[in-house]
Amino acid sequence: MGDKSPFDEMRNADGSVREPYRQLDAWLKEQPDEALGLMAADAEGIFRRLGITFAVYGSSEATEKIIPFDVIPRIISAMEWRKLSKGIEQRVRALNAFLHDIYHRQEILKAGRIPEKLILQNSAFAPEMMGLDPARGIYSHIIGVDIVRVGPDEFYVLEDNLRTPSGVSYMLEDREAMLQLAPDLFQRLKIAPVETYPENLRRTLESVAPANTSGAPTIAVLTPGIYNSAYFEHSFLADQMGAQLCEGPDLFVDGGKVFMRTTTGPEQVHVIYRRIDDDYLDPLTFRPDSMLGVPGLFDAYRAGNVTLVNAPGTGIADDKAVYTYVPEIIEFYLGEKALLSNVPTYNCTDDDQRAYVLEHIAELVVKEVHGSGGYGMLVGPASTKEQQELFKQKILARPDNYIVQPTLALSTCPTYVDAGIAPRHVDLRPYVLVGDQIRITPGGLTRVALTAGSLVVNSSQGGGTKDTWVLED
């Protein structure tokens, strides 16, 4: 990792085209000079008109932006996908088992496989969840696993997003846009559909309705409202599933049950796909100043009259400090070796490891344990001496607040930029649904760093997206 030039998903080092990309390569060669530029302009128009926007916090000049969409798809072969999805399934199985254990008998702590302090004193641990039994014993129903590729056969999991992963609407709209922009490509290749996601999401949510639900469960998507950065996605998913899109004030709790205020009076809600953070869910249980949540919601949940998707407290399993133990977790609960690798991670509270980190900080990536979205991180090779010095001080002051990893040479994909087609670094977030069964949508969201050489793919930091094609045999 590091020294050699990054793995390109389309071209081998000798310039020949990799098998999954043959058809795309031929198609690209057939396109007239201006074609890709026109497609890119069309795509921008499509996205803006549809209102597929997100908000960038702290950006004053416009509250709504569109995420740049790259018109060249990213392609994954059927064999590669089988391998990936097996590894992902193993991971989410183990992490749900881990969550159940942590909130019940805590066998893994008793066995000394994970330090007790790391869990029990972690701010992501929710003591309110102790002894609570969610429907089917599932805690994290909707998961987006961040994966990077560094070689033909080398994939790493960067993060397991087990709380409220976002971005799935882009996976669906990117596909929709590609179908409009390049219909002929879909005739040449057998591409696995992603359009099944909303239907599968609905099935998953229905399958985890409380046991005492009579008749078809009523499903609601709970959003913080139209000013939230992911509001488009919330409304999109509610629409696609035929579920009610609710804000906190639309719901109330009475007699331990949750109701919506409808034009004909109260109507009971059985499953809530909530897109607000744990802290804001219920001012009576969590943050008392929350205006977004529903007072008494947690009591209704505890009484087994409503299912919260995902459960509160799932953050303990995707905490960056717990991340390093995932291979351990898989072995402990499933008795299997992890199929997907973790990125090697340095623990700064260990004297030797910290010394190494401080000396080699220019080659490493430093992340805040509770940070997300590309904020509060240092990418060593792209940083200045001053920034490195600053992070050294931060690590020395609070070694437990940071994890450090080697800079991965993320794979690149051909991307349409101002200068034409050029390789840009990408990652991948497949979406997993856990209910009566585990369903992984073939594909996912490919995020691409649009600046040459940049490794930061986050949309809040100028990253774009690509449609992701999984080929069928």
Add this chain to the structure above:
Amino acid sequence: MLGRTAQNLFWLSRYVERAENMARLLDVGYRMSLTSRREGGAAEHLVSMMQAAEVDEAFAEKHEVADVAAVSNFMLFDEANPSSVRSCLLAARTNARSVRTALTLEVWETINAAWLEFAAIRPRDITGAKLPELLGWVKQVSHQFRGALISTILRDDGYSFSTIGGYVERADNTARILDMKYYVLLPRATLVGGDVDIQQWTLILRAASAHRSYRHVYHDRYKAWNIADYLILRPEMPRSLSFCFSHITRTLEMLAVAYDKRLPCHDAVAEVNAMLDGNNMDAIFQNGLHEFLTEFIARNNRLTEALSESYNFY
């Protein structure tokens, strides 16, 4: 459906209709001011137009002189004016975003595209011939919105709330236009109006897109009596009070059936209908046109209150 969704759909339609009505009123005020030959006449027309829109006081707080530039800027672009086209389109889009799941793509796209297009306009570019052009565009947006609604939206309770919102706003506006010029409509000793009267009547009709269709209905010259009759009682005139309330009534009946419940709003609409059904212009003029219109506007407002009580708007 959520009470909030019903409320948002109701107001979405009201705001789009209001944007259209503001454009209509400004169009009339602008034409009147252009053709005024009296000293100070232009400003008077513009001010009375703003009175009809009930924004004259807000205008006076910010401006000393009512000229075309200041008034059109205030009616079109000023966010301090809650009824400006800008405020209406923004409110419409915000409402639409909140109930995105209750709208079809076509309806959403109309509102979203209209807002994006309007937001990109620089107020200082809207001079001369650009003004009527922009006013025409605002009306088109409203037509497009209704067209998208009619041809793509599911005919469920949501459609009912949208429909009611549009007609409540339209009735309110027609009543205000009439009230603005009620004195030129009062019967007088001379049956034939003078030039100034005819000009004013034309403008009232124009504000309601009724200056041509009037001829088809009455086969007659413009007459004050007919004009009042046309905009208040004629059931086939799509901006008349009777027309609006026959649709509101029918729609509320559908809701009563769908929900199997009669509610305070059904009484409130009956109160309005009591003023229209079986009434004639003789009686209305006898009891006072201005009084009639004021009472109508008040009862129409009470209907909105009754709706929010009946269907849990909050």
